[in-house]
Amino acid sequence: MSASALRFGLVGYGFGGRYFHAPLIASAPGVELVGVVTTSESRRDELAREWPGTATYDSLAALAAAxxxxxxxxxxxxxxxxxAREAIRLGLAVVVDKPFTLDSATAREIVELAERSGVPLSVYQNRRWDSDLLTVRRLVEEGALGPVTRFESRFERFAPVPGPPAGGGGTLLDFGSHLVDQAMTLFGPVARVYAEMRVRDDLDGRDDDFLVALQHVGGVRSQLWGSWVQGAPGPRFRVTGTTGSYLVDGVDGQEDALIAGRTPAGEGERWGVEREERWGRVQRGATSTTVATERGRWDTFYPAFAAAVRGDGPVPVDPWDAVASLRVLDxxxxxxxxxxxxxxx
Structure with missing residues (x-):
């Protein structure tokens, strides 16, 4: 493939397509957002306002034909x-949003299909590049906390009326896809899994609150919480080592920035930079030290994927990692x- 812009299409212009994909595809150097598949007139109107000149299509096949x-x-x-199967059979390089699939067996089948077809495939685990997770990773690699013994991670919100989105497959798949991927990215494969879930009949059997406890092969224990009904959310991360703990509240700010209409193209080097009052701290008993938060880098995903399609490096998220995460969620x-x-x- 030549060094000309990679022509990218997007299937879906709901919340995820509108805020998590379109702005980052359009901002990526060497990438051009050329079309969106959506049959909703209201979403076509939103696309026309937000990305004028971007074509709309009724099907993936029509997008491929363009x-x-x-x-x-x-x-x-x-x-x-x-x-994903259709895109692979059409010969298109594919990014699939999380959760990749509803179970690990289906995920494995699709990864194997992509490999047989010689088609680049990646999964959109953008929260590997959250500012707070990158900070945890730095502290762990530096040994700033001593050997880590326990990793606590939460996505907790308070929305008791709507509950989890129907399209996400329930909170365990929706939030858990990120939480498990982050834990395994930091601490490796999992040996044992224990979980509790609250399933609601009024949500067609979907869960709105869970706890998952993991014992990693390397010995670290991860405790992961996801909830739409938590009135008092706990720390985003609490990472405990033998010589100290790291705590950070709140959530990485890149989602809010995108919803507010800010993009990496417009923000430049300010993109993903957290204000000092949002930084976390390393605590050792009564001693607490504020720690500078790393810059969040969701903007690196699509340039890395485009480079992989051109044969210059690996895809940003190995799809086999998503298979492993889904085995844990299963x-x-x-x-x-x-x-x-x-x-x-």
Whole structure:
């Protein structure tokens, strides 16, 4: 492939497509957002206002026929597998939003299909590049906390009326896809899984609150919480080592920036920079030291994917990592349903 702009299409212009994909694709150097698949008239109107001149299509096949090189799939979770298969068979490089699929067996089948077809495939685990997670990673690598023994991570919100979005497959898949991926990115594969979930009949059996406890092969224990009904959210991260702990409240600010209409193209070097009052701290008993937060870098995903499509480096998220995360989430669902610890091979 030449060094000309990678022609990118987007399937879906709901919340994820509108805020998490379109602005980052359009801001990525060497990438051109050329078309969006959506049949909703209201979403077509939003696209026309926000990205004038971007074509709309009724189907993935029509988008492919327009000559795109790659596609990002940001649709309800239950549609990801079929759309990914279709894109691969059309020869398009593919980014699939999280959760990649609804279970690990389907995820494995799609990764194997992409490998047989020679098609680049990645999963949009953008929160690997959250400012706070990058800070945790730096502190762990520097040994600033001593050997880590426990990792606590939360996505907690208070929205008791709407509950979790129907398209996400429930809170365990929606929030858990990020939380488990982050824990495994930091501390490696998982040996044992225990989980608790609250399932609601009025939400068609979807869960709105969970706890997942992981024992990593390397010995670290991760405790992960996700909730739409938590009136008093806990710290985003509390990471405990033998010589100290790191705590940070609140959530990485890149989501709010995108919703407010700010983009990496417009912000430049200010993109992903957290205000000092949002920084976390290292605590050792009564001694507390503020720690500068790393710059959040969601803006690096699509340039890295474009480079991989051109044959210059790996995809930003190995899709086999998503298969591994979904195995953990499968085990968590079994654990919560049967009330037992699940051991993974």
């Amino acid at each position: 000559g795109v090189d790659a596609v990002a799939i940001s649709t309800p979770a239950a549609t990801h597998a079929d759309l 085990a968590a669902r079994i654990s919560a349903t049967e009330g037992r610890v699940v051991t993974l091979e």
